[in-house]
Amino acid sequence: MSEQPMIKARNLWKHYGDNTVLERINVQVHAGEFITMVGASGCGKSTFLKMLLGMESPTYGELLLDDKPIPDEPDQSRGIVFQQYSVFPHLTVLKNVIIAREFEHSPLLGKLFGSARRQVHEEATELLETVGLADAANKYPHELSGGMRQRLAIAQALIRRPRILLLDEPFGALDPGIRNDMHILIRQLWRKHQLTVFMVTHDIKEGFSLGTRLWVFDKLRRDNQAPEAYGASITYDIPVGRADPEELEKLTGLHDPSPVLLRQASDS
Amino acid sequence: MKRLINLTPSRPVQVLLGLLPFALLIVIYMVASDARLEINPDDKLLPSFSQMGAALERLALEPSRRTGEYVFWQDTLSSLKRLGMGIAIAASIGFTIGLLTGALPSAHAPLAPLLTTISLVPPLALLPILFIVFGLGELSKVALIAIGVAPFIARDIQRCTLEIPREQLIKAQTLGASSWQIIVRVLIPQLLPRLINAVRLSLGAGWLFLIASEAIASTDGLGYRIFLVRRYMSMDVILPYVAWITFLAFTLDWLLAQLSRCCFTWHHQGGA
Ligand SMILES: Nc1ncnc2c1ncn2[C@@H]1O[C@H](COP(=O)(O)OP(=O)(O)OP(=O)(O)O)[C@@H](O)[C@H]1O
Ligand SMILES: [Mg+2]
Numbered sequence: 134m135s136e137q138p139m140i141k142a143r144n145l146w147k148h149y150g151d152n153t154v155l156e157r158i159n160v161q162v163h164a165g166e167f168i169t170m171v172g173a174s175g176c177g178k179s180t181f182l183k184m185l186l187g188m189e190s191p192t193y194g195e196l197l198l199d200d201k202p203i204p205d206e207p208d209q210s211r212g213i214v215f216q217q218y219s220v221f222p223h224l225t226v227l228k229n230v231i232i233a234r235e236f237e238h239s240p241l242l243g244k245l246f247g248s249a250r251r252q253v254h255e256e257a258t259e260l261l262e263t264v265g266l267a268d269a270a271n272k273y274p275h276e277l278s279g280g281m282r283q284r285l286a287i288a289q290a291l292i293r294r295p296r297i298l299l300l301d302e303p304f305g306a307l308d309p310g311i312r313n314d315m316h317i318l319i320r321q322l323w324r325k326h327q328l329t330v331f332m333v334t335h336d337i338k339e340g341f342s343l344g345t346r347l348w349v350f351d352k353l354r355r356d357n358q359a360p361e362a363y364g365a366s367i368t369y370d371i372p373v374g375r376a377d378p379e380e381l382e383k384l385t386g387l388h389d390p391s392p393v394l395l396r397q398a399s400d401s
Numbered sequence: 402m403k404r405l406i407n408l409t410p411s412r413p414v415q416v417l418l419g420l421l422p423f424a425l426l427i428v429i430y431m432v433a434s435d436a437r438l439e440i441n442p443d444d445k446l447l448p449s450f451s452q453m454g455a456a457l458e459r460l461a462l463e464p465s466r467r468t469g470e471y472v473f474w475q476d477t478l479s480s481l482k483r484l485g486m487g488i489a490i491a492a493s494i495g496f497t498i499g500l501l502t503g504a505l506p507s508a509h510a511p512l513a514p515l516l517t518t519i520s521l522v523p524p525l526a527l528l529p530i531l532f533i534v535f536g537l538g539e540l541s542k543v544a545l546i547a548i549g550v551a552p553f554i555a556r557d558i559q560r561c562t563l564e565i566p567r568e569q570l571i572k573a574q575t576l577g578a579s580s581w582q583i584i585v586r587v588l589i590p591q592l593l594p595r596l597i598n599a600v601r602l603s604l605g606a607g608w609l610f611l612i613a614s615e616a617i618a619s620t621d622g623l624g625y626r627i628f629l630v631r632r633y634m635s636m637d638v639i640l641p642y643v644a645w646i647t648f649l650a651f652t653l654d655w656l657l658a659q660l661s662r663c664c665f666t667w668h669h670q671g672g673a
Contacts, residue, residue, distance in 0.1 A: 188571060207574035218566035221573075223590045223667055232586060233576035240579065243586040273667045286572075293576055 139164040139296075139329060140185070140203075145194035146364065147180055154180050156364035158194070160348075164296070167323055167330040169340040169373070172350030176365040178333040181350075182299050185331060186211055209237075212290030216302040219286035220274045226285055227270040230257040233292045257292065263325075264288045264318060280311040284318065291326060298323075300332040304339070312336075316343055340373070347371045448637035456637040472626070473645075480623040481649070483539065484611050487546025488600060491607075494547070495554025496596050502555070503562025504588055505580070516555055524549030525613060532618060542614040549610045550603045557599040561592055594665035601657050608650055 138161035145158035154177040162168065170178050183189040184196055187205050196203045207213070220229050234253040235245050245253055261267045264284040274282055283303055290298060300319075304312045320343065323330050334340050340347050349369035356362045410418060434447035448456075461473035498516065501508040528545055535541035565588065573583045615624030623646055630638045662669050 186571070186575070207571050209575060209577035211575060213572065213575050215568045215572075218568035219572055221569060221587060221591075223665075235586070236573070236576050236578040236582050240582070243578070243582040273670070275667060275671050289572070290575065295575070 137200075138162060139199060141195070141197040141200070143195045143197070145184075145196055146192045147177065147184065147189070148192045148364075152361040153364035155350075155366065157366050160367060160370065162329065164329050165327060166346055167320075167328075167344035168332070168346045168348060169344040170331065170333045170348045170350060171335070171337055171340045172348075172365060174335075176350045176352070178350055179301055182213075182301055182331060182333060185297070186213055186299055209233075209293040210295055211297045211299060212293065212295035213299045214283065214286045214290050214301070214303045216305050217282075220282060220289060222274050225271050225273055226261065226266055226277070227254070227257055229274070229285055230260060230289050230292050233289060237293070257288075260288050260292055263322070278311075280307050280315065283307065283315065287319070287322065291322060294326065296329060298328045298330045300330065302333050302335060305335060312339070319343070342373075344373060347373045445634040445636055448640070452637045453641050456635070457641045460638065472621075476621055476623045476626050476642075477645070477649070479621045480611060480615065483542050483615075483622070484546060484607055487543045487611070488550060488604065488607050490543065490547040491550035491554055491603070492596060492600055495551040495599070496558055496592070498551075498555040499558025499560075500562055500584065500588060500592060503559040504584055513559070516552060516559070520552035520556055524610060528614060528617065537618040542611065542619070545614045546607050546610045550607055553603050553606065554596070554599045557602070558592060558596060561595040561599075562588060565591060591668075594661050594668040597657050597661040597665075601654055604650060604653060604657075608646065612646075 140160075140162040142158045142160045145155065146153070147155040158181070170181070172178050180189060184191055185203065186207050187203060188207060190205055198204075204210075213219075221232065224232060231245075231250075231253050232243070234256070235243050238249060238253075239245055258267060258270065261270055264287055266281060266284050266288065269277060269281060274285065277285065286303070303319075304315050307315065316339070319330070319332075322328065330344065332344065334343075347369070348367045349371075350365045351368040352363055352365045353368060354363040430447065431450070434449050437444045437447050438449060457473065461471060464470060465472050498512065502512045502516065503509070524545060527548060528541075531541040531544050531548070535544055569587060570583060573587050578586070611622075612624030612627075615622040616628040619625040623642055627639045627642045
């Protein structure tokens with residue numbers, strides 16, 4: 134881990150019109166951290182990811198990447214996997230991965246031919262092997278199961294070698310067994326590709342076991358007459374390598390967290 | 402006894418049931434035609450099938466005494482040419498405008514309100530203008546079809562473009578795609594099956610504009626012929642022509658459906 138933090142949020146606020154979504158976010162993230170984010174539905178986790186991605190910009194405050202404002206457009210330095218719609222339905226598995234390299238090397242047609250194509254083929258096939266999709270290379274996304282589709286989305290997100298990988302409830306729709314496989318996969322890839330990972334999840338167990346650091350998003354101030362007046366911030370920032378699950382259950386139980394969070398905490 | 406909504410006829414029964422109304426219509430027609438011809442053998446309103454056959458034979462299998470052409474085939478060829486050109490022009494213009502306004506906010510701003518307004522102009526009301534501007538030749542007929550159909554296709558494609566999940570466009574950007582590459586590799590391939598669908602839906606309007614313009618100013622064509630022989634009350638020509646137009650329309654639609662199915666399998670198997 135380098136000395137300088139890679140990402141810094143300084144007094145970050147986000148409003149949508151009168152709706153305050155996020156307020157007073159102050160965090161620093163070093164390269165190589167794996168951050169999991171939990172919080173009630175609608176509290177702004179996806180919004181935070183969107184700001185990291187450059188789809189949304191902060192209303193106040195700064196969000197810095199390497200001490201420069203984060204680029205205000207998505208680019209290949211930050212990969213993303215959404216819960217769904219992440220892959221291209223008109224391309225086969227292999228072509229879904231290759232397309233990233235084609236964008237890179239063929240500005241006009243977005244397509245590669247001949248030896249350049251073969252080379253990219255090899256690279257993509259290798260990547261598909263690491264996510265366990267080599268056998269499905271010529272299938273279309275609609276022929277894949279939910280878990281396979283997310284593996285594809287991950288492979289696709291990794292081929293351009295991004296430094297940062299953003300995951301928005303990537304395994305939300307998967308059943309527990311497959312989810313476990315995906316956890317192992319994502320940890321492998323995180324190490325192998327030296328990624329900095331931000332992952333939103335609704336599964337608090339996942340939040341614990343997976344990353345190095347857990348953020349809980351919640352509103353510190355609350356006005357029941359005007360629920361939109363105050364935004365959420367990061368109320369707990371826990372190095373989960375060390376935390377013990379019961380400790381967190383107590384912590385999250387203290388501050389009237391969301392019903393969702395409570396339920397999930399007691400489930401686990 | 403099952404509920405009616407759960408009662409599904411078996412496949413052969415479905416086919417039979419589907420054919421039944423057609424058979425019924427034909428029988429009713431034959432009975433009515435026979436009854437009228439019984440009373441007055443020169444009746445023109447409901448010609449018998451043999452009369453229609455004879456008329457069709459004359460038009461399709463014997464060269465015209467005046468021009469030496471096979472009228473029926475000449476009409477078909479001219480009409481299909483006009484329709485094909487009109488629809489092809491409409492599809493290219495409509496697709497381009499729909500794609501640009503759907504994909505680029507800076508094209509949407511100036512073009513979308515204009516497009517909405519133009520699509521509200523009744524195309525047939527423009528026909529006189531087209532005749533004045535382009536003359537009575539082929540151009541004005543093709544132009545009517547193109548002008549009549551293009552706004553519909555443009556709006557349909559625009560809607561389809563906007564319906565492509567934003568996640569895909571963002572994903573493409575995180576893979577380093579430029580706007581142009583996104584249009585070429587992500588949007589256009591996904592919009593082509595939708596274009597075929599839009600063309601299928603607009604063919605009905607295409608035929609309408611074709612027949613209307615041929616009826617008003619033409620020297621051949623399917624629409625021209627049926628409006629010409631109307632003067633002589635030649636139902637023996639009109640009815641087979643209508644059936645033929647229906648058959649052509651059906652065939653075109655079917656061909657487009659097949660084309661879409663074989664070129665864009667992923668689209669038809671539920672891959673968005
Ligand atoms: N484009 C937008 N315009 C206006 N309001 C928005 C927009 N996007 C999000 N919001 C609002 O911002 C708030 C936070 O949304 P966000 O999607 O970040 O929540 P979330 O924490 O990801 O929730 P979930 O767990 O359900 O995914 C919500 O109240 C939502 O209504
Ligand atoms: Mg969300």
